[in-house]
Amino acid sequence: MQLLKDRILRDGYALGNDILLVDSFINHQVDPEMMRQIGMEFARIFGDKGVTKVATIAVSGVSPALMTALELGVPMLIMKKEVSRILSQELLQTPVHSYTRGNDYLLTAKRCFLEPGDRVLFIDDFLANGEAAMGAVRIVESSGATLVGIGSVIEKAFQPGREKLRTLGYEPVALARIGRLDEGVIEFEEN
């Protein structure tokens, strides 16, 4: 998505060879019009998958997921990050390790919002180590719903997220794939 790549080059910043700072338009301050374009692009890509629900993870996934769900005309489900296990038959929970924050959390969703007939599209802001996405896969699969697609706004293609998802049979779609980062340097990789 050229609009997004241009914006990353203009307003993003690479902190060393690992961290891409996009907090002026993606995940702290958010550009709503850019998010609308991102939602339209995901809706175009996944429009023929019979999506009944868009799922995402709090906090940064909410903006692109909401705009995608708006375009597709389906509800959005926000999976939350809980610090401790909540004993309830009503909840689906799975442990996830965050490399960004260096901690662990329990990805959590209410069971009643993921039904066996649902066709779920998972949307998040970043695909990097893939731990969050793998957690989302486990939550959706354990509910009996069908995961019909995985979309990331930005993929750090030099990290193993895509490979991990492939081992489960999923091929994620990213709107901008980063091939290399270095202090002040951002290089894209073709899809």
Added chain:
Amino acid sequence: MQLLKDRILRDGYALGNDILLVDSFINHQVDPEMMRQIGMEFARIFGDKGVTKVATIAVSGVSPALMTALELGVPMLIMKKEVSRILSQELLQTPVHSYTRGNDYLLTAKRCFLEPGDRVLFIDDFLANGEAAMGAVRIVESSGATLVGIGSVIEKAFQPGREKLRTLGYEPVALARIGRLDEGVIEFEEN
């Protein structure tokens, strides 16, 4: 906002006299089209205030704030809840007590995204005890920006949030004001 009140009566549920469960369309599963209508309503109400930025608090404020910012054509700023103080001149932080979760957190925003010339509209899903909104007021005021409005999707009018904000000179706007809750009973109060 009649559409919202009708939806609360249809899909909301009062757990005792304090908790209003709206997690099937507002804050866990989200109805994007209803959020778009909410954004349009806030944009109509605050459209003459010269808003340059919409601010909100993660997680549940993001959906209504994003749609409001989209309608107003301005960026959205997501204030985060951090568990411990981060020592940085770049950040604005203020302690907030959560009655809902029974814990304390540090409401946090990057200083560079709130400038003295900014005219900020604060949007959140709930106004209840007002602690989160009061924290947002402190963050915005400490940045030198001007807080031009406070909008809540739902107000629990039997709790002291509105009174607290009034003591600082702010009159919040709520799209649905709940006057009384009881197990299975939801009563609105007129604006």
